[in-house]
Amino acid sequence: xxxxxxxxxxxxxxxxxxxxxxxxxxxxxxxxxxxxxxxxxxxxxxxxxxxxxxxxxxxxxxxxxxxxxxxxxxxxxxxxxxxxxxxxxxxxxxxxxxxxxxxxxxxxxxxxxxxxxxxxxxxxxxxxxxxxxxxxxxxxxxxxxxxxxxxxxxxxxxxxxxxxxxxxxxxxxxxxxxxx
Numbered sequence: 001x002x003x004x005x006x007x008x009x010x011x012x013x014x015x016x017x018x019x020x021x022x023x024x025x026x027x028x029x030x031x032x033x034x035x036x037x038x039x040x041x042x043x044x045x046x047x048x049x050x051x052x053x054x055x056x057x058x059x060x061x062x063x064x065x066x067x068x069x070x071x072x073x074x075x076x077x078x079x080x081x082x083x084x085x086x087x088x089x090x091x092x093x094x095x096x097x098x099x100x101x102x103x104x105x106x107x108x109x110x111x112x113x114x115x116x117x118x119x120x121x122x123x124x125x126x127x128x129x130x131x132x133x134x135x136x137x138x139x140x141x142x143x144x145x146x147x148x149x150x151x152x153x154x155x156x157x158x159x160x161x162x163x164x165x166x167x168x169x170x171x172x173x174x175x176x177x178x179x180x
Contacts, residue, residue, distance in 0.1 A: 030036045055065050064072070 058065055
């Protein structure tokens with residue numbers, strides 16, 4: 001049996017070797033044939049023209065081509081990435097501008113203003129201010145209280161919140177009605 005298996009194997013090897021050689025020779029002959037190469041060239045040209053005609057027909061029917069869909073997909077991905085970056089920025093701003101933090105800061109500023117007002121009323125000059133004579137705090141040289149100016153007055157009048165103890169300072173400024 002081993003002789004018949006060897007004969008079959010050697011026949012198969014010879015056929016495969018000769019088949020590969022024959023196919024290679026046939027293909028090289030076809031590629032060297034000008035008629036065959038011209039036919040292949042025309043087939044590729046016809047394919048390209050059919051593709052262009054398909055795109056024109058789809059365009060006339062307002063149907064997108066594969067290239068249109070690919071461009072749209074890339075554009076949507078780009079917009080999606082931009083929106084994600086905007087959302088991340090908004091989250092960072094939200095963390096930075098926390099309403100509780102802003103309220104706490106405003107309260108601290110208002111407390112500092114109340115303290116400064118109290119010092120001015122008590123006759124203590126604020127740090128760095130030069131005393132020009134015996135004046136009450138909050139009065140100019142003529143003895144009249146100056147008009148509120150700048151953004152401090154705008155903030156003070158626009159702010160609905162008051163620091164703890166601010167109502168007491170406000171009450172001290174207003175004259176009390178006579179009791180009787």
